[in-house]
Amino acid sequence: MIQLYIPLNFLGVLYREIKQSLTDLDKMFVLMEKEREVADRPGAESLPPPLGEGGGGGIANWNVTFEHVNFAYEPARPILHDVTFEIPAGKTVAVVGPSGSGKSTLARLLYRFYDVQDGRITIAGKDIREVTQASVRQSIGIVPQDTVLFNDTVEYNIAYGRPGATHEQVEEAARAARIHDFIASTPKGYQTMVGERGLKLSGGEKQRVAIARTLLKNPPIMIFDEATSALDSANERAIQAELKGVAQNKTTLVIAHRLSTVVDAHEILVLDAGRIVERGTHAALLAKAGRYAQMWKLQQQASGNA
Numbered sequence: 001m002i003q004l005y006i007p008l009n010f011l012g013v014l015y016r017e018i019k020q021s022l023t024d025l026d027k028m029f030v031l032m033e034k035e036r037e038v039a040d041r042p043g044a045e046s047l048p049p050p051l052g053e054g055g056g057g058g059i060a061n062w063n064v065t066f067e068h069v070n071f072a073y074e075p076a077r078p079i080l081h082d083v084t085f086e087i088p089a090g091k092t093v094a095v096v097g098p099s100g101s102g103k104s105t106l107a108r109l110l111y112r113f114y115d116v117q118d119g120r121i122t123i124a125g126k127d128i129r130e131v132t133q134a135s136v137r138q139s140i141g142i143v144p145q146d147t148v149l150f151n152d153t154v155e156y157n158i159a160y161g162r163p164g165a166t167h168e169q170v171e172e173a174a175r176a177a178r179i180h181d182f183i184a185s186t187p188k189g190y191q192t193m194v195g196e197r198g199l200k201l202s203g204g205e206k207q208r209v210a211i212a213r214t215l216l217k218n219p220p221i222m223i224f225d226e227a228t229s230a231l232d233s234a235n236e237r238a239i240q241a242e243l244k245g246v247a248q249n250k251t252t253l254v255i256a257h258r259l260s261t262v263v264d265a266h267e268i269l270v271l272d273a274g275r276i277v278e279r280g281t282h283a284a285l286l287a288k289a290g291r292y293a294q295m296w297k298l299q300q301q302a303s304g305n306a
């Protein structure tokens, strides 16, 4: 019996292992499928090189448009419906709306994680499906909700924004993102290991590293996905001020969870269940006394400013 049990037990383990690798393979195929979904067209051209090295290039052409965009992750569940807007070069458009309304999906589509099913997205007048993915990503800097740091030094994590950056450039970006003093106060300075196995940084410090990285990359287009997790208000105001500096003269899409961030935007879009239900400047939307005005009132009350 024991003799029989051991091989059967072994077979059980083997079965589970094979099943697991089939699941992994399955996932791999799904990933490959997705890669194929957003593959470059044969002979796709590149967008013009971004400002890159020290900036200096013009911003005149770096506008972004969404034109009648429809999108679904799964065919049975449409997420975006006929979304149309423009971010003129150098301006900021902010998107607000309830959780799940599709705000981050707009950012994912602009970065071309997925292709739209209907309509088109353009950068500098070019449909992003017609140009190389690498050049799209080169032209965009993202400060995400939750920055994932590499298990490497602070220097590496910032320099990642621009391969080949000198230490002076890294330090300059860190100073502009107001993280230099903190880095300098650690025993190993820029050589301090961060990430899961190194020094743990707070949410605000991680965002500052992401801001420094983006400053160094100096892309013409910015996506800022505001953190939902609340930073303390002094920290939050400071980060907002730094971001304003980063977004200066950049074509910027802000996914906002707090309305205080969007007051100065060129246009604010109110998204609900994947549709733009209101749009305009802060003042125009307040005057309209609709959805946005209601959201504003609620947030003011919540923060004790009403």
Ligand code: ATP
Binding pocket: 073, 074, 079, 097, 098, 099, 100, 101, 102, 103, 104, 105, 106
């Ligand atoms: P939040 O404010 O909570 O971040 P959001 O407005 O940014 O929300 P999205 O993340 O754009 O919302 O999600 C919009 C809808 O798409 C949600 O219903 C979500 O469940 C769905 N969704 C998001 N990512 C995927 C995915 N990879 N596959 C399938 N559905 C998804």
